[in-house]
Amino acid sequence: MDNSSYVTYLVMDGHIELHKYRYFYFIITLTVYLLIICCNVVVIFVIYTNKCLHEPMYIFIAALLFNSLFGTTAFYPKLLSDFLSERQVTSYSACLFQAFFIYTYAASEFALLTAMAYDRYVSICKPLQYATLIKISTVKKLLLCCCFFPACEIGTLIILTSRLQLCKFHLDRIYCNDYSIAKLSCGDTSVTNLYGLFCVTLTVFPALIFIIYSYVRIFEICLKNSKEFRRKALQTCFPHLFILISFCVFSCIEVITPRLEGNIPHTISEIMPILGLVFPPLINPIMYGLKLQEIDSKIKKIMFNAGMKVPVLLPFSSQLVGWTSVVQLESLFNELFQRVWCVTSGQLIFDPAAEALLEGVAQAKAQPISSEMTYATSEHSVGSLEGCC
Template identity: 35%
Template sequence: MLNSTLSYFILGAYVYVGTLRYFYFIITAMLYILIVITNTFLIVVICMNRSLHEPMYLFLCSLFVNELYGSTGLFPFLLVQILSDIHTVSAPFCFLQIFCLYSYGSVEFTNLAVMSYDRYLAICYPLQYNTRMTTNKAVILIMVIWLYSFVKFLITLSLNIHLTLCGNTINSLYCHNYLVAKLACSDVKVNNIYGLFGIVLTILVPLLPILFSYMKILKVCFSGSKQTRQKAVSTCTPHLTSLLNFSFGCCFEILQSRFDMTSVPSVFRIIFSLYFLIIQPLLNPVMYGLQMSKIRNTCKHVLCYMMFACRRDTM
């Protein structure tokens, strides 16, 4: 069982910034508000417009919901910690945050994997796309994505909660599963085995459909017409950008947690640890909102309608 005396964790990665804390608080709050507004706006646009009730946009809606989920697991906590002089977190909340942030990462990567397969069907089988990827299939896939990620990390969490911990200092800005497990002084053999199994489930399983899909898409591009190549590029650019950005962010986070980074300036360590939790929720609404003409045009109509309604009410 978890040590009865261990009721909280200390977050050791915070540095004293004096009055600059208020500046960091304002910047962080503005980022969170921007993430909430942009992602919520696009979710509403997709839900309210019947022409966007297609598999591709349903997957995007799931992606935007996940950005809100992951951001809410981090930003309110981060805002409290920025203003606090004592950087501690209760053990139950710490494990809850671990579950939220890790399941967010799993949902993100798995959702992007399913979206790559969806793009493969749209580009390689355009005439059969509507029969191969129906709305009902898309809804089932979205449910599987979320259930798969939640169950996987519920098992991870249950294994970690029952560890006997001999310390309570985590060298991170937020609760981190790997760093909590490093505090254990009990047998962690089962945790390590499932940890390796979890890495396979989290990375390798989504990676296979991504590689398969893009190999097939590239094959079609090289053998197809110029129009086919242009369609593939315009369709896949937002997805590839999002996928590469999230992958790089995860690599940064792994480097930060697994290796000794004391020689790296604290500013860069903070960027490494927060990159995929901040940049990804900001990038996705911009990439998909600007690059996909159907969403872009719908957003323009909604904004114009809102501005017209506001002017009519003020008259």
């Protein structure tokens, strides 16, 4: 504790052999954090930039992924800083803020998953009323509730914890949580513990009861409809159900593990709670990016268009006309590639309709074109065309 400036500092004693594996921990953690940022940002960007995805289901997905970024930002930067620091310390106020942001992230995650379950329930069980019940204004209200009420709930818990008088200043954790902070107090913590139990009950059980009810009704409707209807319904529900189950498991680990200190090895007690800040933020965008066809197709389109330039070499007076962007001629080349017969030694063999399309390109550029065209292709380009051969 450093009282020189009337600031209380806590020492983070949860790190395992940090002096030996400091840089290894740093590289692994930084890699995970960058993956989380990239995966979530890509899906959010796709939803934001495609107006056809500005629908309630995709808006909820974007909000869920943004919440993941919010929660991980409260955890990873401080952890990375500790890995490179000689002393792993944090001020008491910063510790309380970190606990507030992480707990708010968890509570908002449950609220958002509940709102998404309601959206799926209405779309599958009451499709004729969907436009009436799930309006954009309704979505905005639900999102506000999913952010505001968890913040108020957790804010009250942190205020109660901050009023406790500390008599210990070594936190046996690598990040701050409310239960571990309360254990540092030498006073009565019964009020804080009871309110914490109330928060867990209020956050988890109503959400789980409603989600279970909604999925029971969804499965009932699926059993009464065609196989194709069941396939489409389960395709949209599976990512949500998988994410819900995984998040519940990791949340249980976070709640139970600190209360079992002394009964389980120290390494396990440190690693298990942070899994909730590693796997859900990483799994969420992957599940929604791969399992939902609309998002998956948009991501592939962006990666194809932005990932390379296609060189088109047009012979004219022994000079080569340079590079043409796929983005500029996207619609034309989509049609052109469908007419490709095969790729052999870097050259494309076209049918007459493809030849006509190429002549159209040349005329549009006001440049003559010979009867032959050489297509200089990269390995990635050839791979993308193999499906046509």
